[in-house]
Amino acid sequence: MSFAIVLDRYFSESLSEYAVLLDAYTETTEYSEKFADLDENSPGVYQQVLSTLDVLNSLKDKDFEATYNLLIHILTLSGEAESLIKESGLLEKLVDLAPESDGLLAHSRSSVKATTIISVLSSIFNLIPETSALRIAILKDIILVTKKSSSASLLLPITDNLKLWFEAAGASQDEVKVALVDLATLFAAEYPKESLRLSKIIVTSLPNVTNEDATTLIGKVLSSGDITDIYSYASIPAVKALASGSEFDQKVSQLVTICNSVELAQYEQFQTANSEVFAKLNVSPEQLYNRLRVLVISKWATKKQTLPYSKISTELSIPEDQVEEYIINCIKAGVLEGKLNQSSQVFYVHRVSVVGDFGLEQWKLIRAKLNTWKGSLKAIKETVDQAKTKKRAGQPKEQKVAA
Template identity: 25%
Template sequence: MSFVIVHIQPIMQYCFVEGNFADLSRDLAEYLHISTEIEPLLEANTKDEVLKKLVTASAALNTYPEKEFTAAYNLLVYLVMQSPNVNMFLPRMCEHLSKPITSAPLNGSGLALNVLTTIFNLLQPDNDVRWNVFSAILRLVKNSGNFEILRPQLKKLDQWIEEWELDEEDQRKLYGQLADVAEDAGEQGESYQFILKALRTFPASEVSTKEAQDLSLRALKAALISSTHFDFHDLTSLPTIQALSDSHAEYSELLEIFSEKELEDYTDFRDENEDWIETEALDNSALHRKMRLLTLASIAASTNSKELEYKRIAKALQVPVEDVEMWVIDVIRAQLIEGKLSQQKQVFLIHRTTYRVFGEKQWREVATRLDTWRSSLRAVKEVISRERQQAEAQKERELHEAERKIAGASGMGAGRRAPGGRDNMIEMGTD
């Protein structure tokens, strides 16, 4: 059985079809082998009842030939969109499309995604069912692992959430789905950001609930084991993370160490909690390495000079001096500091550093540096002032000397007798 192919352009929301609702419904019903069930409904002109039958029977399309799947579903989508009660049918269609398409084991996810994307784009932006359709899309992307299909659309996520008027619980559910999808696709950074967004949806009264604590631990573990995450302020500022101090003291202490302390503190923690680290499946070697990088960033930020000796670095990192350059290079690659190595002087020349945490201690360090800079500027100002005074005095002396020379030259000119002057005139008068 073949039927008219419906071409849908979801962006413009146009459909190009041939035939009226009844004729197209009969074609699809015959394809789904339910003609006898819908004929009386068509005669009674009960369109929604016809659509109920068609949508229920559409579950069978997952077993139909792959080459006919898209055309059949496009026709069904077109018919459903004619109903004023379209939201009555779409959730069931999304449920069917989320299940495996057994006739297309390789391309099934792609086929279903195309149909769901068409439905999503045909719906008005403020339609609540768009949220259900998007959830179905997420389930398919998760199963297929093709996160790149989803990535361009995530730029509109905040706008969609506002249009759908999702409450905090639904937002949390959505962010959780996105975090799972990203994690399954190997996008750890994306997954972490969605977990943080989910944590921000908990009201103050729920920060200690099991759901909040489990999600907080998931975020904290991800941040600790990540090879690229070094700023823990995004965690320490969250009430749900702060609540871990009561329920998970070890994790809370570990977060404090990675936020603002140094390698020696982690070493002490590890020695006291070695069994706990193993039980929690935390990679001690990875944590130890990360703590060394953070420690080097801290001592570079706290030094008053722009030169950091190799020996001081080696002592803080608990490594041989000959390994210092390797660790400095790793810290630079992690973009925690900028500078260059001086093998001749055995120092690291610091160009830029970043504080891991900015508290009272850091304010004191800044105050000390400002005092040093102020003293240096005052000294420079005094030197410049003295030089200026000396220059002005020298200029005044030179000016006086010049005036003296000019005055002397004028006096010498006045005492001379010009040739043919008054004496000659007297002699001429005598004659």
């Protein structure tokens, strides 16, 4: 079940209401007279109804959606609403109507709000079957409307489903990609995280990925605030394929490897030799360096429980009075968890994110740790069970006073 209109009425009643509404707006009796003798069997009746679109589109925002609902209802009675909508150019006219403004709030009193237009479009979208190719057109139109009215934020909730809808409607992979890339570019400035997520969807789940898509993704990852999970990008096949691409692609691939293994010295070398790569990726080398510096601590903190400030200072060549600030940055970035002890100048490590390579060695470590956990759990369970039996034995018997 999806969008549905319930009206307990005959076709002619709906039609006359529609005519009266248009008349009330144009202050004539033109449409009532024109539609008076029509019923659902009259030839070309729906085409006649749709010929009123220009008048309908000049309605005020308040009545706009309700009248469109009525129109949609009339069209559904024909049983071929989909083709009627397609032929009449209804969608294109709606898009043309969208106000061009700098945001959701700015709209003039007379024009129809962008949200109202999107609401009508989504009603039609939900009305027609999910396999209909018209759905693709509607989605594209909605994106167009938001572009025109600079209200991209409206689209944020649909990023996850866009691909699904396109595929259900039978869009080709190229079409899906174009739409996703379009959306990712739309979000790039204001919502970099969403844009990054979309790029990842493109690179990981579409078959027709190019090296360019992969480098765009890497550019977004490296310039984003959070690179603790860079490994998850490094292992994407399309990103790995960069290693055998053009010269630029190879450089990017090299950079990903350096960042993934957090080799600061190598990074510095790479940076001085390849500044043009950073420019092309739109990544600030200094910011990236700072992020890597935050990550580097997890490389040697994994096996330790306590870290004295002095050690951090010497190991990472940070002045001792900045160690605390550095650790706080690490915690903020989600690399570390733990407690600072100012009086004894020690950091107690609770948890460290795992960076760098991950292989058999690490899995073995996991196994060892799991076995320890299993052992401790068993011990605890025994304690609890013992307490349980002890308690049962010690439970007072119910005493009844004899009558």
